Amino acid sequence: MLDFAEHELLAQVAAMYYVEELTQDAIALQLGLSRIKIYRLLKQARAEQVIQFTVNWPVQRTPDVELQLCRxxxxxxxFVLKPSSSDRTHALARVGQLGARFLEQTLRDGMTLTVCLGRSTFEVIHAVRPGFQGRVSVVQAVGSMALATPGLDSASLTRELAAKLGGAAQYLAAPMVVDSIGAAEMLRSQRDVQRPLELARQADVALVGVGNLDPATSEFAKAGYxxxxxxxxxxxxxxxxxxxxQIFTADGAAYTGGFNERVIGLRLEDLRTIPTVISIAVGAAKTEAILGALRTGVLDVFCTDLDTAAALLQLAHRPTTFLDRERL
Amino acid sequence: MLDFAEHELLAQVAAMYYVEELTQDAIALQLGLSRIKIYRLLKQARAEQVIQFTVNWPVQRTPDVELQLCRxxxxxxxFVLKPSSSDRTHALARVGQLGARFLEQTLRDGMTLTVCLGRSTFEVIHAVRPGFQGRVSVVQAVGSMALATPGLDSASLTRELAAKLGGAAQYLAAPMVVDSIGAAEMLRSQRDVQRPLELARQADVALVGVGNLDPATSEFAKAGYxxxxxxxxxxxxxxxxxxxxQIFTADGAAYTGGFNERVIGLRLEDLRTIPTVISIAVGAAKTEAILGALRTGVLDVFCTDLDTAAALLQLAHRPTTFLDRERL
DNA sequence: TATATTTTTGTGCAATTGCACGGTTTTTGT
DNA sequence: ACAAAAACCGTGCAATTGCACAAAAATATA
Structure with a gap:
């Protein structure tokens, strides 16, 4: 963690460089430091997010589609983002930004936020801008997954978010999935697991992602679970x-094949009691999964892009492949 | 105003440069543009605030003093900012940031904000971060003052704020002060003056500054009013x-010497009906003025730094110089 | 249509920045 | 106390950036 005086210096230098547009030399002169030192402070300021770059994308939402989704x-x-002509790379980042703005508006001093980790929530967390926000506590909603990508692991994301929201972080020190139901029950009865889970259950806002079960892209598969x-x-x-x-079926019911019980984290019925559950999900490959997620009824707020929204509405209005098969 | 495709391109380039840390050459190559063009787009992106730099100052507030002020x-x-050791230059900017965060938290979709222009409100407006905020309409609360500093004039500030808050701007096309009460009444009866004033009166939030009457520093003096x-x-x-x-006295009563009637803008009693009136003011020189402002009872929320707050509390707890004189 | 005027674009160069490397100081462990 | 490790620091140079200036294109004006 950064101590006050260091943080102060980083902020000072960053402000002079980026806001006042002074050269590194000029800053060095004014502060009586060497030019190279300023260079290094700037680098650190970026790394520590003391300076943040906010790209103000031209947001075009699509109220008609949003209404359809709501209904x-x-x-x-x-929130449905109208996609830009060329730019596919930033699609998730931009939808994440949309979600982050909603969060910033929704969270108030003293609230508790619980987070499930994943690509999408990662984007949201990154897009949350640091700054005064009262104190918002952050609780990890689900055990940690051993992800390939470093910096995308639960603990560091929880920490980052808590730092930005100026509150305490509550980690859930447990793996996401364990081998047997027995082991899961044992783990859940531990004080250090029970407490964060209880806090998570009583959160005011939950931020969750939607995972799919395609062997090629599923995080479960990547993590080897x-x-x-x-x-x-x-x-x-x-x-x-x-x-x-928590795995669910196409009609939004909890999956009963004996996987969910082995997961350490909030269950669907826990999420139902949380006043605001917000989810971000994008991608044609995820359509089926997202549709099921929407049908569970646990989501209150949903962010996506137009392509995904259109695919969702289309899929919802015709029989699923599963029903198709039954009908034959 | 920026059209969608332009804005998109600026955002794209800014994101690549500042967020992804690509060189201008690399961006030029990817987008099929010349390097110099990228340079110019970046410059424009900064000018148009498509990219914004947020310096995350280490905020240390002082809850005990805040409580004293409230009571x-x-x-x-x-909000009382604990000052940093060395840095005096950014004092107002940082308090402004504090005010901006409060505004961001307070404003909701569809609200109306009215603004009086000045050094402090300028800082707040600059510190407001662009981004999704629903639509907040911005109404100019008081006529335009011919200020020396360009870019600090009412119209451009109102516009900047409205752009950031994604809402419409309503200008008050009138000078701040006119020569006679008659002229003021005439002006107020004009449709184009009446309408914005009516809107301002019904605003949900007002952002105001506190001016002092010291001949050396008063904005009135500088503007030649x-x-x-x-x-x-x-x-x-x-x-x-x-x-x-609207000039007031040390005990917070409206000044009755015949100046206020010549001002085109919200009056103190108008501000009283606005649910949230927020003010930012900093500076030892302003202590007396701020004390009077607080005593008018129109302010709901107040941001300052520790020095100013301390001076205020000290001054409030002992007789004013004016009363001193009477007592002798 | 020819000309003036503004806007856009690119070249060349100087200023600025990023960073590898080696030296110095501070910290840590024994 | 001593050595090893780590953190810190500044020089020199190559890469990158900022910008003045001129050419070219677009636009307006007569």
Whole structure:
């Protein structure tokens, strides 16, 4: 952690460089430091997010589609980003920004936020701007997944978010999935697991992602929690995606094939009691999973882009492949 | 105004340069533009605030002093910034940031904000970060003052703020002060003056500054609205400062020497009906003016730094110089 | 249509920045 | 106390950036 005087200096230098547009030499002269030192302080200021760059994308939302989503899935609020012509790379980042703005507006002093980690929530967390926000405590909603990408792990994300929101971080020191139901129960009865879970249950806002079960892209597969075979079996038994590690079926019911019980984290019914559950999800590959997620009824607010929203509405209005098969 | 595609391009380039840390050459190559063009786009992106630099100062507030201010002056909320050791230059900027964060938290979709222009409100407006905020309309609360500093004039500030808050701007096309009460009444009866004033009166939030009447520093003097002589006369008649061009006395009563009636803008009683009136003021020189402002009872939220707060509390707890004189 | 005027674009160069490397000081462990 | 490790610091140079100036294109004006 940064101490006050250091932080002060970084901020000072960053302000002079980026806001006042002084050269590194000029700053060095004024502060009586060497030019190279200023260079290094600037680098650190960026690394420590003492200076933040906010790109103000031209946001074009699509109110008509948002309304359709709200009505169709009983959402309190939906945000649908109109995609830019060329730019695909930043799609998730921009939707994340949308979600981050909503969070910033929603969170008030003294609130508690619980977070499930993933690509999308990662983007939201990054897009949250540091600054006065009262004190918001952050609680990890689900155990840690051993992700390939470093800096994307639960603990560091929880910490980053807590730092930005000026509150305390509460970690859930447990793996996301354990081998047996027995082990899960044992783990859940531990004080250090029970307490954060209880806090998470009573959170005011939850930020969750939607995972899919495609062997090629699923985070479960990447983390080695589920083999391709197991994934296929779960899919055949009706599972289409997960929220907070809880797998659900196409019609939004909890999957009953015996996986969910082995996950350490908030369950779907826990999420239902949280006043505001916000989710961000983008991607054609995820359509089926997202549709199931929306049908669970645990989401209150949903952010996506136009492509995904259109795919969702289209898929919702015609029989699923599963029903198709039954009908034949 | 920027059109969508332009804005998009600026954002794209700014993101690549500042967030992804690519060189201008690399960006030029990827987008098929010349290096110099990228350089110019970056410059424009900064000028148009498509990219914004947020310096995350280490904020240390002083809750005990804040409480004293709240109690002593009937404020709903007070923010007092603990000053940094060395840095005096950024004092106002940092307090402005504090005010901006409060505004960002307070404003909701569809609200109306009214603004009086000045050094302090300028800082707040600059510190407001662009981004999704619903739509907040901005109304100019007081006529335009011919200020020396360009870019600090009412119209451009109102525009900048409206752009950041994603809402419409409503200008008040009138001078701040006119020569006679008759002229003021005539002007106020004009449709184009009446309408914005009516909107301003019904605003949800007002952002105001506190002006002082010291001939050397007063904005009135700088703008040529009041001569040093006139200022001295007003001070002798009890005036100590102004909010929105309305001069008040040390005990917070409206000044009755016939200046306020010539000002085109919100009056103190108009501000009283606005649910949230927030003010930012810093500086030892302004202590007397700020004390009077707090005593008018129109302020709900007040931001300042520790030095100023301490001076205020000290001054409030002992007889004013004016009373001293009476007592002798 | 020819000409003036503004705007846009690119070249060349000087200023500024990023960083590898080696030296110095401070910290840590024994 | 001593050595090893780590953190810190500044020089020199190559890469990058900022910008003045001129050419070219677009636009307005007569």
């Amino acid at each position: 169709g899935f009983g959402l309190r609020e939906a 589920l083999s391709a075979d197991e994934l296929t079996r779960i899919r055949q038994a009706g599972g289409v995606g997960d929220i907070s590690g | 002593g002056f009937g404020l709903r909320e007070a 009041l001569s040093a002589d006139e200022l001295t006369r007003i001070r002798q008649a009890g005036g100590v400062g102004d909010i929105s061009g």
